[in-house]
Amino acid sequence: MSLLELRELNKHFGGLHVTNGVNLTLNPGEIHCLIGPNGAGKSTLFRLILGEHHPGSGDILFAGENITTLKSFARIHRGLSVKFQVPGVFKGLSVRQNLEIALQSRHRGVELEAEIGRLLDFLGLESEQAQTAGNLSHGQKQWLEIGMAISLKPRLLLLDEPTAGMSPEETHMTGEMVQRLNADGMTVLAIEHDMAFVRQVAQRVTVLHLGQVFAQGSIDEIVADERVAAIYLGQAHA
Amino acid sequence: MTGLLAMFRRLEGPQTVGRGPAFWGLFAVVLAVALAYPLFSDGYTVGNTVYFFVWVFIALSLCLIWGYGGSLSFGQTAFFGIAGYGYGILTINFGSAYGFTLIALVAAVAIAALFAVLLGYFMFFGRIAGVFLGIVTLAVTLMLERFMAQTAGPEWHIGVARLNGFNGMSAMPPLTIPWPGEPIVLFADVGLYYLVLGLLVFVYLALRILMNSSFGNVIVAIRENPERAEMLGYDVRKYQLITFVIGAVLAGLSGVLYTVWGQYITPSSMGMTAAALPLIWVAVGGRSDLTSTVVGTLVVLAAFQALTIYGSQYALVFMGVLLVLTVLIAPNGLVLGVMNWLGRLATRFTQRAG
Structure with missing residues (x-):
């Protein structure tokens, strides 16, 4: 059975369709990375999973239970935990x-x-x-918040840009930390821009673009995908 | 036994200033002086000191909700007034025999607490936060003031207790403890002094234990970052509501003791000036610490009274100036600033000695 399942998840902010029919399944024990250009809807997807936003339509299943209408703190009790993009210590x-x-x-x-x-x-x-x-330094704040998140012994750990603002060494150490946690059985879903980190830890990668799942596969498959390169390059040129 | 020991260990902790033998030694000395003081003073002065003590409870309620919890309530006076009027209505109707005044004290505070449950539920579960919380609570207390001020007519009564509009209620019986032979009546001098002092010490120590417990940890966590607190699995609104109700109980206790002290209560006790003054006491003392709040409140109240005697109309202006100066010079509070400075000095001294 999958640990987390998003079914046809939709979220509008006014006329903006930030999450557009997203289907995503996480297997227990995997490290899954979520990448995509800025504004792809990655952080919004996290907020939907955590219950800070409520979807317009669609369902969120955690360990087989439908948690779509549960309050945030109740989802944490079910075994979710998060480190925010901006350190929330x-x-x-x-x-x-x-x-x-x-x-x-x-x-x-x-x-x-x-x-x-x-x-x-x-x-x-x-x-x-x-x-x-x-x-604390920015990197130390990140670690402290990761520490607070894992202290709940979650079944699924959500990491929103865990290595933002870290040096390459710190990034690598964070990667090792995530792998150690994963070896102990923790499932991880991480939003990350740092491709070195993604390459280091990701067992599966999902690319989000304009609120939709654009591509999915191993890191090598994603890197080889010309369409993925195009949306990143397209943005770089924009 | 170990549970009791663990509880007493919570008298010290990260949420309260003051620890170690030096602090508790000073605490014992202050308490001893406070206990002995009525023996060397006259009834009027002791009664006046009771008046100061009475206000400390509402100051502590604000310290809890605002200083520790981070929610600025501008309307603690609402609970003060409700409990004060509650005591008056109950005792004027049922008298003071068989220790009923003590029951009325508890009941009046309970009514204030119940009102806080209702108001707090709609505020916190309606996700009202920040400055809006201050506006709603201020509106509630001003509304209660306006309402009570227009109850002058004879049709406004509960049982035999007339509400009396702007003049307020008076002549409710003082606290009376049933005693074999003759009941002990606590008039606003030595008798009431010891009761209020006892309550004050109890509430102060109980709040120290509460704030250094895991509950207190969650309260300050919510002040620092409510989103993070929720994402650690805490039901933030439930904790905010409980804190708000505890605060209402303390403000209500202030209200009842005030009513008992002067045997009167008026709508202006819920008015704008009454609502603003506790904010100044707490801000000047140091809102995020219990000891600073108690010391700050007593010092500011004494200064305020001295000013009212010698320069009546300027006393309130001075209060405003004091608040502005505090915000500019020591935003965390003057008393707290001095205590932290003393603490650092002591640490340096012991380090040098060691």
Whole structure:
């Protein structure tokens, strides 16, 4: 059975058809990358999956359950989790407190402390734990938010441009982090512009264009597809 | 036992300023002075101090909703007034025998809380946020003021309790504790002082524990980034509603104690000036910290009263100036700024000593 299934999903903003009959199926355990030119509707698709927007028509199925009308927090309880495009950490609170807030509904007391320590170690943020999250570098904020997202032990992790603003080394480390999570059984859906990252992690790639699924396949198939190159180039020339 | 211990450990934490033996030592000294103070003072001065203490509860309610929760409520006075009038109506109708005034206190606060559940439900589940929350709450309190101000006619009564329009209600019985022999009547001096002081210490410590608990974590998370909080699986609106109701309970407690203290309540207690003043106390003290709020409120109230005595019409102008200065110089609050500075100084001192 598929983990996530989008069926004929539609979303209009006024006259703009941002999501146009999207069908997408995610298999459990895969790393799936969503690419496409700016304005293709990638982030809107995430917001539909998360329940921040509601589709005009179509259905969203998660692990066989229809979650189309569920509230966002209830979808998180079902096993979804997200890292936003713009890092959404709690800026005024310490790094440690950020992780505590993410972990406290699953762990208590000594166990909570141990989990925070484990996560700080995993993210390489031990020496920053007392710092205010707003003072972290951009890359560290990204990692902190990824840390908060994975602390929920989600079945499906949504990553919206996880490597934006990162150096090539940081990007590669993020890729390894995602692969480690995937090896432990987490399914990942990532929006990403950085093709090095996509090449590193993606088992399957979906290209979104003008709110529609434009192409789908392995990274090699997508790179070889001249039509995909054309929409990217077309935009570059526009 | 371990649960109790864990609860007391929450008296300190990231959400509250002040920790360690130095802080709690100072707390004990202040409490001891507060306990001994009526023995060395006259009834009038003690009664006046009770008046200051009464306002601290509404200040704490604003600290909770605005400072910690990030939702600016401009209408805590609505709950203050509802509870105040509630106490008056209940006790004028049913008297003070058999400890009924204590029941009326709880019931009046409960009525304010119920009103907050209704109002809060429509606001938070209707996704009203930011400045609109302030506008709606202000509108509600002004509406209540207008409504109560036009109840002068004899047709406006509940049971035998006349609402009395702009003049307000008066002559409700003070809090009376049933006692074998003769009941203890808490007039606005030493008796009421100890009750209000006890409530204040209890509420302050309870709020410290609450804000450093996982519930408090979620409240500040919502202030920092409600979207992220929701995407960690928290039902943001439910948490906002609960905070709002706790705030209404505290504001209602202020209202009842105020009514008990002066044995009167008027519509202007829900008016524009009344609604704006707690904002100034809390902003000047430091809205995101409980201790700063308590200290700030008491200091500003004392200064305000001194000003009203010596330069009556300028007192409110001074309050406005104080708010502007706070926003410009120490946007997080003057008392909080000083406490943080002292904390840094202490850390540097201990580091050098060590």
